[in-house]
Amino acid sequence: MKRTRVIAALAVAMVAVGGLSACSPGGSTSTGGPVTISVMEFQQTRIDSIKKLLPGFEAAMKKQGKDIKVKLVADVLTDDQFKTKITQQLIAGQAPDLIDLGDSLVPGFAGAGYLAPIDDYLDKWDGWKHYYPQFKKAMVRQDGHIYALVHDTGVQNLFYRKDILTSLGIDTSQPKTWDDLIARLEQVKEKTGDTPIVLPAGTAWGGGAWNEGFQPILGGTDKDYYSLKTGKWDLKSSGFPAVFDLYSTLYSKGLLPVQDLENPNPWEPTKYVKFPAGKIQVAAQGTWGWKYDWGPEGATPIPDLTTKVDTWQYPALRSGDKPFGWSGLGFGYATPAKSQHKDEAMLLAQYLSSGTPLADQLVASGAAAPRDDLADVKPYADEPKLLQAGKDLATSVYVPTGDGSDQIAQAIATSTELILNGKADGKQAYEAFVKDATDLLGPNLVK
Template identity: 75%
Template sequence: MKRTRVIAAFVTTVVAAAGLSACAATGSSSDGSVTVSIMETKQIGIDSVKKQIPGFEAAMKKQGKNIKVKLVGDVLTDPQFVTKITQQFIAGEAPDVIDLGDSMVPGFAGAGYLAPLDGDLAKWDGWGHYFPQIKKAMVRQDGKIYALVHDTGVQNFFYRKDLLTGYGVDTTQPATWEDMIARLEQVKAKNGNLPPIVIPAGTAWGGGSWGEGFQPILAGVDQKYYSLKTGKWDLKSSGWLPTFNLYSELVTKGLLPVQDLENPNPWEPTKYDKFPAGKLQVSAQGTWGWKFDWGPAGATPIADLETKVDTWQYPAMESGGKTYGWSGLGSSYGVAAKSTHKEAAVLLAEYLSSGKPLAEQLVASGAAPVRDDIADVKPFSGEPKLVQAGKDLASSLYVPTGDGSEQIAQAVANATELILQGKANGQQAYDAFVKDATDLLGPTLVK
């Protein structure tokens, strides 16, 4: 499962303590060729990029460019990756291109480790095909772009259509959370009185309680909780309290699996056990669920997945509001600031973010496209759920945030934990959140 990890503080700590670490050297050879390196730390990425290297080298040769690619494949956890790449950045030995999660970009860019790409992207014909909201979200607080996003996801609610249909429960899109809760109570009355929905919450889910749980709901109420212009968080923004109240209502009515959410790895009993087994019928989930979680090669495959499972968008908090999906930037190609072959490195990143190479990678990872010209490209065109996710981006919300995200995530996890433990209602959890977040953020990051 692709879980949100908030690592900016960890990046800072590692930078302060890092030493030197060797990395495969790149450069020019006696035959006039240039070798650029690319680092991949997930097996899917390693396999995908390895497959694309011959095509890139051949395409460059047709353009009169003799560029060779060295794949640095090393399967690492996010903390392991951050430690290793930070050491390499400091030593000036980082690979030319680094495939990294978007949440890592602000920390590395702020430390001066990534090269700005604005000038290169402005000259690239593929740039005009990127969705406007994706292009906007790539811009950092200083107004520059430091990494080229190549995939994204749309998060909404996956539900067991087969089971709800069997229960006689309406499967049309719930318009509001009131409708959704009424629907969930009907499901609970039919499923043996079991909690029917999982939304990440509490401390055990870590950063996911914010990025995959709370924030998508919050953004449906109010999107002014963070200002890129000022770099400050508005803890009095109108969406916080209604969202905490919603969590409290879900817990009070027995709709959230509290015991499972207190599990050290809460995604296992919920998404990997009960949802596939039909003992939990609705799950907050991103596009990657079609592949990573429940696809044929996923963590817990569901037979006939696309027949048994369908999706709802997030309901509106109040009547008259719009339903929506929640999108986020997925993985990005950054170019090391100290790369001696930036032009070739950017060409590689652009190639991998275009046409068939991109289509193949999106299918492998279960991701949605970040550009408007991929839906008809094979093999992506043969994946109707992923194609639909790309269409859903048009109505999806995304609120870029910056410094303080990790502190907000911690405060939300702590406050929702109080709700899970029955120690706070919505108002009390919100009050605890404001105090906690204020202490964690400090005066410079709070409006």
Template identity: 70%
Template sequence: MAAFAATLMTAAGLSACSPNDGGGGGDGSDKPVTISIMETKKTNIDAIGKVIPGFEAAMKKQGKDITVKLIADELTDEQFQTKMTQQLIANQAPDVLDIGENMAISWSSAGYLTSLDDYLNKWDGWSHYYPAIKKAMVRQDGHVYNLVSGAGVQNFFVRKDVLEKEGIDTSQPQTWDDMIARLEQAKEKTGDTPIVIPAGTAWGGGTWGEGFQPLLGGTDQSYFDAKSGKWNLKSAGWLAVFDLYSKLVSKGLMPVKDLQNPNPWEPTKYKKFPAGQIQVAAQGTWGWRFDWGPEGATPIPGLDQKVITWQYPALRAGDKTYGWSSAGGGYAIPAKSKNKDAAMEFVKYLSSGKVLADQLVASGAASARNDLNGVAPYSGQPHLLDAGKDLANSVYVVTGDGADKVGQATATATELILSGKANGQQAYDAFVKDATDLLGPSLVQG
């Protein structure tokens, strides 16, 4: 799940190739064409294999002779990125790429991907994407290079059953002061460390994407300037979030030893939250299925009755509570593909109707579109439907080059807090120095 969650994070990029308008191989004709798509996960391989015949039949009805070749090669994300980078450079990549946002950062900035703007502006499906997700797909140069197939919303998952048993309010906290007061009640009555938010170096990229950034983005959205592509390390939100981590740790509300475990999600999300010994966990939509659902890593019997979600309280007075959007993987087309038009037809097919509904239910992702609520089997997934409501008004901040380095610096700085070596201010000071060194002067605002 850490790997799955890592694909639910941020991106930015450059470069474009103008698409053609025809339905054939990219030259405006309707001649027979074969396109290829590569999938590296077993579930995706099975899902795409099932929909190819339907797509080919649908195209024939439109007078387009398009054949799809599925390249099935089970690889880790790192193996796929290495292999595909080589193929993109050598002009040997498949016509459709199913990629995470982190891959889109390097490949779009390197000029390896086609701008999808012209296609999307002519497609009626584009108007149905939630504003926050549309924003998430726009890169630094103002173009879209991969069409997101699903999305997630991060909230706090809450053991309502445990809190109610202890007489603790389970309604939405409006402020962090309110939330911390309830966490202190939970600690006093249960003896537990009641909340887990990813922190420290052991959690890897999740410390930034699942822990720090959702808190930061709801408080101060000026930490990255999309126009200049630079990080504003003086933005007030950084210190506010480090202070929050420091307060939670100093009050004994965070499971410090568990967070310093080599696999910190195991004792926290896979053991203590299911056991009710952690009552609040920062978590994304996928948790309903992959972590605690009937087929998840550690199922919680009676999940729907025992667990609810809270939005994030804001760190600034007067700000509203919010959900944090995370864009999932998406479909992209290499800039050097000779079959862009046919490839885009397949991308649109995969991103619409029942075909999309089946994929989303299989992956546990929420729809990035607002018109899927009545489409089975998605229509029968109440948690995903609720996540869609959150997506309509959720917060998302587009970032760009250097996000991985910022993530590294936040992990190191929060580790100082966990180890008792720094308070919020000291952790922030260490973060600024570290991030400045890692990013270099070209990516940091003066």
């Protein structure tokens, strides 16, 4: 899971770039007077990255005759702490003028009227034509508007220890089906005694049990579990029982590290200890793993990472399915509906989502570009794994969702926990999920 899982709430730091001054309602700089806007980041890596870029934005605006100063609100928080704090600020009308949001938060905030639509800004922006079509489409919410400019993305795959599998004589070619992969995992278990694969699951993993574990496999199995048109979830989608059966099979064959998954911080013994040590050989992971988790400055660096670790696409689960990568919208810049500086905030969002400023952020966070013109821009151009992830986006699977994602995530975590506890097989876990999700979502969000 991403780095925010292991970042405890530290201190609230306010890093000011420039001075404070007033501006007219609406945030227009046409008067020529100075304007100060605020931007919020809550992950240390992103804070460090954007802090270096703000002086460049101010200088670029000055060349255009705009006197815009930026105050960076640097508040290091966990995901849940950030969600609570920004919700309170949005309700009170006290949120920063630009907020860097994970995409999963956008539908709820937009639906509640807290965020301003930004379609008009994007239509007039030259950079918009460089965004991949699937991401431009995915940013559109149920009401037909866009509320956040996504500036990073990635592909989730199965990362595997190529060095360990090779030394064990295990085939490292792309597994075409889960049956193929499970047969290899059983060979690993027989030779080492290890539980060789980690897929996020259970209540301890929280939302990651859904968005990093279950959903990527589901999306490559059946894409009809959510309708943007109706805003409803189809809990009878054939993909749900198929994925629950997969988890049950992995559990029954002793291939999942059950004890570690029930750890209060299950990503630590699995991804931060056993995968680096070669005791877990396959891990569901996203592009960020090359930096956040196992890179030289990651949580647990793996020396010679790119020679020891490689990736597979997710294998086909059912007959007729094909291997696939799962992509998703990462973080995006949004401006509150009550902001008085929307024009200036969007100028900053567009600056940070283009050229070298974007390349710097992508490399810092280990993310892929959602646009097609970054391949030759340093330092992004010097990152072969990120460039490859960018190429993989063209053929990856992505299913946009909306209201109810948090409730689905809760139900998936609870139902996969039943499998880990040995209290349910795949069919029983699916039935429990349908009941739980139906109660949590309510009749308006269920097909």
